[in-house]
Amino acid sequence: MVEALQKNPKHKGRKGPVVLVIMDGVGYGKYTEGDAVKAALTPNLDRLTAEWPSTKLKAHGTAVGLPDDGDMGNSEVGHNAIGCGRVFAQGAKLVGKSIEEGRIFAGDTWKKLISNVRDKNTTLHFLGLFSDGNVHSNVSHLRAMLTRALDEGVKRARVHILLDGRDVGETSALEYIDPFEEFLSGLNAKGADYRIASGGGRMQITMDRYGANWSMVEKGWHTHVLGEGRRFASAHEAVEILRAETSAIDQDLPPFVIEENGKALGSIEDGDSVIFFNFRGDRALEITAAFEEDDFDKFDRVRRPGVEYAGMMEYDGDMHVPRQYLVPPPSIDRTLGEFLAATRVKQLAVSETQKFGHVTYFFNGNRTGKFDPGTEDYVEIPSDIVPFEDRPWMKAAEITDTVIKALEEGKYDFIRLNYPNGDMVGHTGIYPAVVCAMEALDLQLGRLEKAARKAGATLILTADHGNSDDMFEHSKTGEVIIKENGQPKAKTAHSLNPVPCIIVDFDGKGEYSPTLKEGLGISSLAATSIELLGYLPPSDYDPGVLDWK
Structure with a gap:
């Protein structure tokens, strides 16, 4: 008071x-x-x-x-x-410092999510805005977590990318995707199976806020969790084809799913761990509710996998959402x-x-x-x-x-x-x-x-x-x-x-x-x-x- x-x-x-x-x-x-x-x-x-x-x-x-x-x-x-x-x-600075000092990896939440997939031989999923705009997220944080996950024995990881084109250049998606694929290849050469699994424009799927358009979140759920949607061999291919067909900028590109051998590469299943790596809260709350709430009525989830879910930060300090998070927010x-x-x-x-x-x-x-x-x-x-x-x-x-x-x-x-x-x-x-x-x-x-x-x-x-x-x-x-x-x-x-x-x-x-x-x-x-x-x-x-x- x-x-x-x-x-x-x-x-x-x-x-x-x-x-x-x-x-x-x-x-x-x-x-x-x-x-x-x-x-x-x-x-x-x-x-x-x-x-x-x-x-x-x-x-x-x-x-x-x-x-x-x-x-x-x-x-x-x-x-x-x-x-x-x-x-x-604020968010980017807090997360960056936590990664630099190793506190994020020493925290109970990180340890719990890593041991969950390592012990069960399941998949570690990362979902979030895929750019270095430093407004909602930063791809450097994602790289650091993937590198650490491999060091800690996580064999399989899937990345679900939300294309930006809003806090960065409007058609810059491939400037992030192509180097990231090379980065993943480097990790995979060490015995990992780390892949991009799905994606779509941030104003089309997943990142709605304030309950303005829950259908965006529903599309994201079907894309990332259920592995449903138009399929492509790679994220690069998806962006090139969808951009040619729609003339849309990155934030408005339709959702896509990466497939291999006729199956979705990275649907989210029971026993997996999921990290929503956005540090900003407003566009993180709705997808978090879809993962966490038992009495969820905004759309039909079809199935709700039993996962260990965590946000990069606590998105709502009063409601304590999400239940698990990697980096404490600023105490304002x-x-x-x-x-x-x-x-x-x-x-x-x-x-x-x-x-x-x-x-x-x-x-x-x-x-x-x-x-x-x-x-x-x-x-x-x-x-x-x-x-x-x-x-x-x-x-x-x-x-x-x-x-x-x-x-x-x-x-x-x-x-x-x-x-x-x-x-x-x-x-x-x-x-x-x-x-x-x-x-x-x-x-x-x-x-x-x-x-x-x-x-x-x-x-x-x-x-x-x-x-x-x-x-x-x-x-x-x-x-x-x-x-x-x-x-x-x-x-x-x-x-x-x-x-x-x-x-x-x-x-x-x-x-x-x-x-x-x-x-x-x-x-x-x-x-x-x-x-x-x-x-x-x-x-x-x-x-x-x-x-x-």
């Missing part, structure tokens, strides 16, 4: 609430070409930036707890940082939400399904549930189950409707919301759709501004990371990379660009300088929110952007 916040003596009070507006995936682009934020018609955002105090915040790399400043930020670590006001070592405590609950500040969190968990679970330090149900309300607006490029406005209007109603009712002191457009549409790589998404978002900012002005509210306009600001691949010298068809090569990953922090203080009384601090990260948003609410932030929080007089 935390103590209530102390009053900020320099704050002179406000008529309305503080509204933290997270424009997911909206940054300040480095290049003009491919910057959908700049290309879009955004008169409201442009005007607010020009008329009110603003600064740029770091939202990637070490500023959000990732191993290196070359690592892209993401929505999960971004909301962790925004919500807890400090920087914690004393979050903004917890302090506000202790201070009896009335809070509202709003987003659509795609980002609802971010303004709740991740914002609260990977915690399910509310700190104080008496002072907190959460509103989830169901997302449409359609390709994001087909409806790039998403649910921005409905999110705004909910916040405007809350402003009119005057019930809340602190409102946080997430507009997913810049990120979710940005990941499609379809430039016109991203421009449309930004223009749709801007229309809602205009509506929100009017309601906030009337309520005397304070808006903090910001983002969790960049994405829509960097939609084309560029060479090291800055030129746009052009494909054979003459079109720019789309970039579907997050950017390394800074994000906005705009303070729109309609009822301000001149208590702080109009020039905001520079060089800070998005973790500074927690202290900034607390100060604008009229309180003093905890002493160990990263400093806010305001320079109080």
